[in-house]
Amino acid sequence: MARFDLPLIINPIRGQTHVFDMNVVYMDTAVANSKGTVLLVHGVPGNFRMFEGIARPMVERGYRVVIPHFPGFSGTHFVDGRDEKLFHHTTENKSMFLSTFIDRLDLHREIVLIVAHSAGTYPTMHYITTSAKINSAAKNKALVLLNPTVHRPFRALPNPFLLAFLTTCWKQPALRTVVEGILHRLASYLKIRYDNIDLLAIAIMTAVKINFEQINQCVTALRVSDWQILTTISENDQYIESHLSHDFLRILGVDPHHILRYDNHLQLQSTGYRRDLTTNRRALVFSHGCHFSHQQHPSVVALEILKMLPTK
Numbered sequence: 001m002a003r004f005d006l007p008l009i010i011n012p013i014r015g016q017t018h019v020f021d022m023n024v025v026y027m028d029t030a031v032a033n034s035k036g037t038v039l040l041v042h043g044v045p046g047n048f049r050m051f052e053g054i055a056r057p058m059v060e061r062g063y064r065v066v067i068p069h070f071p072g073f074s075g076t077h078f079v080d081g082r083d084e085k086l087f088h089h090t091t092e093n094k095s096m097f098l099s100t101f102i103d104r105l106d107l108h109r110e111i112v113l114i115v116a117h118s119a120g121t122y123p124t125m126h127y128i129t130t131s132a133k134i135n136s137a138a139k140n141k142a143l144v145l146l147n148p149t150v151h152r153p154f155r156a157l158p159n160p161f162l163l164a165f166l167t168t169c170w171k172q173p174a175l176r177t178v179v180e181g182i183l184h185r186l187a188s189y190l191k192i193r194y195d196n197i198d199l200l201a202i203a204i205m206t207a208v209k210i211n212f213e214q215i216n217q218c219v220t221a222l223r224v225s226d227w228q229i230l231t232t233i234s235e236n237d238q239y240i241e242s243h244l245s246h247d248f249l250r251i252l253g254v255d256p257h258h259i260l261r262y263d264n265h266l267q268l269q270s271t272g273y274r275r276d277l278t279t280n281r282r283a284l285v286f287s288h289g290c291h292f293s294h295q296q297h298p299s300v301v302a303l304e305i306l307k308m309l310p311t312k
Contacts, residue, residue, distance in 0.1 A: 001027050001048070001055075001065065005075075010100050013092045020083050024101060025075035026068040034064035036112030036139060036310060041098065042067065043118025043149075044089075044206045045199040047074045050117060053298025057306060063112070068101050070094060070120075072202045085171050089202060090209040094123035099131060108137035112310055113144065118239075118291060119206050121148035122215060129221040141227040142308040146294045146301070147237060149207075150248045151216045156207065156239040167205040216251070223253040228280040228308055232301060234289030254281045260304075264288045266297060 003025060010020040027048040038058050040051045048067040055065045069076040071087055078084055087093060102108060111134070116124035128134060128143065135141070166182060169175040180197045187200055222229065231252065233245040249259070258279045261269045264287040284304060286293050294301045 001029050001059075001067075004028050006101070006104060008097075008100055008104060010093075010096055013090075013096050018083070018086050020071075020087055021079040022071060022083070023075075023077055023079065024068055026066060026101070028067075029059050029065045031059070031062065031064040034110075035062045037064045037066055037107055037110040038113045038115065038309075039102070039107065039111055040065060040067040041114065041116040041120035041124050042069065042073070043116075043120045044070065044203040045073070046117060046120065050292070050295060051115070054115070054294050054302040054305060057302045058113075058309070061306065061309070063309065064110070066105070066107065068098070070097065073199065088209055089206045091122045091126050091211060091214060094206075095126040095130065098123055098127045102134070108133055109139060111138050112140035113142040113305070113308060115144040115146065115305065116148075117146040117294065119149050119203070121145045122210065122218075125218040125222060126214070128227065129218045129225070140308075140310045141225075143222075143227050143229045144305055144308070145229065145231045147233060147240070147289075147291050148231065148245075148248060149210075150240055150244045151219055151251060152212060152244055152247075154240040154244055163204050164208040167201055167208060170201045219248065219251050223251065223281075226280070230282050230284070230304055230308060232284040232286070232289070232293045234286045234291065234293045234296075236288050237291050239291050249283050252281060254283045255279065259283045259285055261285045262287060262297070262300065266300065 006024045006026060008022050008024045010022065012018055040048070040055065042048065042050055047069060051067060058065055071078065078087070114124060114128070124143070166179055170179040170183070183197060183200055183204070229252065231249060231254065233249070235242045237245065258281060260283070262284070263269055284293070284301065286297060289296045
């Protein structure tokens with residue numbers, strides 16, 4: 001998998017007027033004559049390394065894998081540094097980023113699967129439910145949601161107003177040092193994994209900008225769509241309560257008979273799974289997987305993902 005740089009112009013979303021000029025760093029296997037393209041969308045924080053365990057089997061079977069990095073991650077940056085303050089990391093901002101990236105590489109007709117993790121599921125769901133282009137051009141409408149951030153406020157958002165205040169202060173150079181100390185302590189309390197404080201600030205900024213009404217609309221739209229969807233959740237997710245994840249599955253239209261449950265020894269539990277019933281909504285529920293079930297159990301997740309890919 002090689003690294004590529006792509007100049008990208010992001011047009012304004014609704015209610016904004018600013019055009020963003022950026023350089024996007026993305027990873028691409030660049031397979032010639034591939035069976036199709038798999039787009040992987042990382043969470044926040046996140047990068048291409050989080051998908052290594054599940055990407056390898058796809059590459060071995062002849063699929064091209066493309067992983068763009070969101071602004072602020074793994075080298076993706078704005079040409080004008082001042083744009084960093086204007087890009088709000090909202091679901092719509094990042095959905096526009098994905099849409100523009102896919103347009104720029106002309107991937108619409110090549111995509112056979114989209115895989116998104118954590119906070120990356122929000123812009124991915126928004127893009128799929130609002131883009132007529134991907135819905136009409138995609139060769140295989142298949143979506144995987146890995147430990148999705150859900151449709152209601154969750155435990156990693158203890159006080160959205162305080163978090164919003166802190167990220168606003170973090171953008172001010174004079175206050176950044178003080179805010180960084182507070183964010184470090186907050187991350188330790190919430191057990192949030194991060195590589196550096198800037199990425200943590202972007203993660204928190206992303207979280208406080210969540211429009212849950214909008215997310216509910218996206219999930220409801222996916223429920224009645226013709227997309228094949230696989231969702232993975234973990235009972236011991238440290239960021240999202242288990243009952244919220246199960247409610248997310250219900251709203252998405254996952255029938256209990258189409259949920260595969262694994263215990264803490266990764267043994268499949270007998271729960272009435274009906275293989276004789278056809279469905280385009282399935283789920284994997286892990287007793288232990290934390291917020292990164294695809295990293296904790298890559299072989300199990302990859303096997304189920306491969307079943308969603310076209311055979312020709």
